[in-house]
Amino acid sequence: MPTLPPVTVEVVNGDVMLEPSSNSTKYNYRADKGPDVWHTLAPEWDICMSGTEQSPIDIVTSDVVSGVNTPIMMDYAPAPVSAVNKGSTLLLNFPATNTMAIGDRNFTLIQCHLHTTSEHTVNGASFPIEIHFVHADANSNLAVLGVMVQEGAASPVFPDIDRLNQIFPDQNGVVHETEELIQFEGLFPQDRSYYHYFGSLTTPPCAENVMWHVFREPITMSKEQLSVLLMKLNNLADASELGMSNRPVMPLGERTVYLGQNPEGLRTGNTEPPAAGSPAPEKTAGNLVFNLPKEGPTFNYTDLDWADITPEWDICASGQEQSPINIVHSNSVAGQAPQLTFSYTPTPLNIENNGKSLTLKGFDGNTMEIDGTTYDLVNIHMHHNSEHLFNGGAFPLEIHFVHADADGNLAVIGVMVEEGAANTAIPGDLKTFAQVFPGTKYVDYEFPTISVDMTQWLPADKTFYHYMGSLTTPPCSENVKWHVMQNPITMSRDQMSILLSAFKALDTASEFGAITMSKDQMSILLNAFKSLDTASEFGFTHRPAQPINERVVTIGYPPKDAQDGLPTVSTRVSFPFEYFGSPVGLQQQFSNEFIKQVAMVAGVSESAVRIVNLEKGSTIVTAQVTPAFEDIDSVKAKLEDPEAMFSADNGWDTSTFGTASAASTSNDGGSNDNDDDKLSSDQLALVIILCVLIPVLLIANLIACCCLMKNKEEKSSPSKPTMEDAMKAREMHRAGSEKKDAVMEA
Known part of the structure; x- marks a missing residue:
């Protein structure tokens, strides 16, 4: 169990290291290089198929034999983080000061790593995660402790979810090293009884003579802790199509699984230290910082009503x-x-x-x-x-x-x-x-x-x-x-x-x-x-x-207005270039080149030149230049010769935009403050509108008056008798006369 209460430090500094591509694993858990074909990927990996003591296995509790009750004695201390994403697993390296003893055999803890789902099964059932603590003696004989993880109470080893997420890198070949201590003894169950058998590494080269001790009791982690670890394991570069990183169980064969130690004791495969291997490839080193969330309002991209979060x-x-x-x-x-x-x-x-x-x-x-x-x-x-x-x-x-x-x-x-x-x-x-x-x-x-x-x-x-x-x-x-x-x-x-x-x-x-x-x-x-x-x-x-x-x-930027009090000189130039039918990029290029050309020839800055208007025909450009007072005459003279100003000799791209063909006009160098006697474009437009609208309104008014008077006359004057009315009157008159004659005769 932890010897110190777990503490989460707000800011942690450390090192990040990047392993080169040459250090990548040559196997994975997918179909192309997965467990079914490991034995074909390298000659020395043939034992992955031919071996008779391969791991993992299914532990059938009814077949387990009682062994010797030999306790596992751990001498572990909180260790700094050294977490590696190997592509095939997440791994924690440990300093050589952590040791374990089984009987009279002493082992040094090298590393622990994770698999999902568990590689060993118990009565055919698997666990979400299995942790392997790999130990070696002085001659590199391996003893591995297997710990199953299931959902339950939170593990005290990782008190902060954000920090647990930060410890393990997300990308293949990245190493995180910090001085923040992990009290990893809390990753073992309180009940230290174990199943023991002789097996192998569960990854290539699948070497045998590994002494396995799988704890009977699992540890627990909270749903949140498991979610963090499972997400990272599922995203491993070498994980299976379903996000798994476990080798299927292998045949037990003639082996026996004991509850406790094998009565024959532990094996000694290597009698002397192995020869030193080739040095590890050099890593790219950098600086690493872990932070925790800062206090205050936060936002996300699911609920976008940010104004409701804080005033x-x-x-x-x-x-x-x-x-x-x-x-x-x-x-x-x-x-x-x-x-x-x-x-x-x-x-x-x-x-x-x-x-x-x-x-x-x-x-x-x-x-x-x-x-x-x-x-x-x-x-x-x-x-x-x-x-x-x-x-x-x-x-x-x-x-x-x-x-x-x-x-x-x-x-x-x-x-x-x-x-x-x-x-x-x-x-x-x-x-x-x-x-x-x-x-x-x-x-x-x-x-x-x-x-x-x-x-x-x-x-x-x-x-x-x-x-x-x-x-x-x-x-x-x-x-x-x-x-x-x-x-x-x-x-x-x-x-x-x-x-x-x-x-x-x-x-x-x-x-x-x-x-x-x-x-x-x-x-x-x-x-x-x-x-x-x-x-x-x-x-x-x-x-x-x-x-x-x-x-x-x-x-680009909006055209700049001429500064009050400064003189402006106008020019109006025509080009054969079809501005309005050209792509956007070419339009912008023309505008930029025009401003640069005028500025260069007139001897002013580009910010002193602005395009006032662009017209079709093919392209007519009206521009204004704001020179210094003393330069008005020279600028006017240059703008009055557009053919020279926009010539190939002056660097103008005549092959793309053509040469200028119209004369420039100016405002005679007058100041912007002295134009009160001239109509502005807005005023001129208003005059034109009034000149057109007023006659139209007068004519419309006369027509309306005539119609109104006609209607009034028709209502006030008697209507003319029709032919039908005259015939009716005539018949009535004759009937009256006949009636009068009849009375007279009577």
């Missing part, structure tokens, strides 16, 4: 500029592209699984500059699926580059990821790519010898959509400058599968260009997202698109 997050519901949004390209407005200058250098890889996302950090010295303002790169994190939508469609993954200027103002670069060629931002093979992403929440890896090249996560064509938005997670703060790249990057399918637990390739962005990652790379960004505690039941970590409201999305 501080009310803006998540009430804000008018929330992110992400659905970007509809046809509703986007052409802007001007400021120079985005990325000063990124390869940086030691530091990745944190914070329970909400996979976040890369530690980017001191990496910056981005926009129009003379420098933004420091704070972190890079990922969402699945993409948070921003393009014309209603989502990408499998979205990467956010979060920057802040000296005043704390945020500028975020959003990059979509789709399946394609392998990405090279993180060096190394596919196994290394999988290993560097911690799949457990509140775990932090830092590798001084592995550098990430962030430029490989940026597309070559950096045309972007811009709008003002917010953080996409609580507290949902607004006033964030968003720059969503039009063009995605790519990862291979295996890379994506490492990051995504439920990857589905989407074809929503086939019209956009891409940089690439390989099929193998996209399959790896694997179970990392599904393990996030805030993920939805489908493993998604994205906020749905928010209403755009009155905001405008521009391609």
Whole structure:
């Protein structure tokens, strides 16, 4: 039993090590390299089939023979964590100071490892987990203690579920080492009676002469503890199709199982120490940090009513500029592209699984500059699926580059990821790519010898959509400058599968260009997202698109208004280039090149040039230049000669955009404050509307009056008699005359 009360430390520092691909196991528990074919995978493994004392076995209690009651004497002390994901099992290494004695034989504890379901069965029944404590004497004769685990009371060895989850790595070939002590003697039952028989290793090379001691009484773990361990065992790289890592029971043959020790005593197979083997392959070392959840409000992606969690997050519901949004390209407005200058250098890889996302950090010295303002790169994190939508469609993954200027103002670069060629931002093979992403929440890896090249996560064509938005997670703060790249990057399918637990390739962005990652790379960004505690039941970590409201999305930045008090010079230039029938990327290229060309020829900065209007025919560009007062005349003179300004001699791409053919116009260098005597475009439009509408309204009014008067006359004047009325009157008159004559005759 534990000699000290279990203690959970909030923050634990240690080491993480990555085993190379050459150290991978050559067998698994699946059909291709599973137990049925182990004997065929290597000549020295033939005993896996031909051996007569193979393990595990089914222990039939009615056939068990009473043996010698020899107690197992353990001299164990709490040990620091050294946990390994071997691909085929989860393993804990122990220092050589822990020993065990059976009678007069002494053994040193080497390691313990786990199998699911249990390898040994009792009367045909299995247990959820079996733990094997492997010991060796001075001559490497092996004695193994087997402990069954069933659901029940929580084990005191792992008092905190989050820490239990952190101890065992999620990826094949990853080692976690910390100084936090495990009081592992609590993993043995109080009743130390055991079944004993001679058997073998239960994995290749299946060597025999192993002294097995399977405790009769199982230990218990809580449902939560079992769930953590079973999830990790089920996800082992070499587990079976059903997530199992156990060898089926083997024939008992002529062997006898004893309750207690075999009366003949323990075997001595090796009489001297074995020769030293080849040194283990060198591992890649890094720094490891375990954290525990911090106090305070938390959120997830299942219940998205974040404003109901705490009043501080009310803006998540009430804000008018929330992110992400659905970007509809046809509703986007052409802007001007400021120079985005990325000063990124390869940086030691530091990745944190914070329970909400996979976040890369530690980017001191990496910056981005926009129009003379420098933004420091704070972190890079990922969402699945993409948070921003393009014309209603989502990408499998979205990467956010979060920057802040000296005043704390945020500028975020959003990059979509789709399946394609392998990405090279993180060096190394596919196994290394999988290993560097911690799949457990509140775990932090830092590798001084592995550098990430962030430029490989940026597309070559950096045309972007811009709008003002917010953080996409609580507290949902607004006033964030968003720059969503039009063009995605790519990862291979295996890379994506490492990051995504439920990857589905989407074809929503086939019209956009891409940089690439390989099929193998996209399959790896694997179970990392599904393990996030805030993920939805489908493993998604994205906020749905928010209403755009009155905001405008521009391609590039919105055109800048001329500064009050400064002179502006206008030019109107025509090109044969069909701007409105060209792809978006070529449209943006034309706008950018136009601004650069005018700025270069006029001798002003690009920020002093803005495109005011674009018209068809084929393309007519109206632009304004804001020079210094003393440069007005020279700038006007240069703008009045567009053929020279947009010539091949001046570096203009005439083969793509053609040469200019119209003369420029200017406002005579007048100040913006001195234009009161001129009609603005809005005023001119109003005059035209009034000139058209007033006559129309007058005519309509006259017609209405005429109709009204006519109706009035018809009501006031008697109606003219018809022919039918005249005939009736005539008949009445004749009838009256005849009646009068008859009276006279009478």
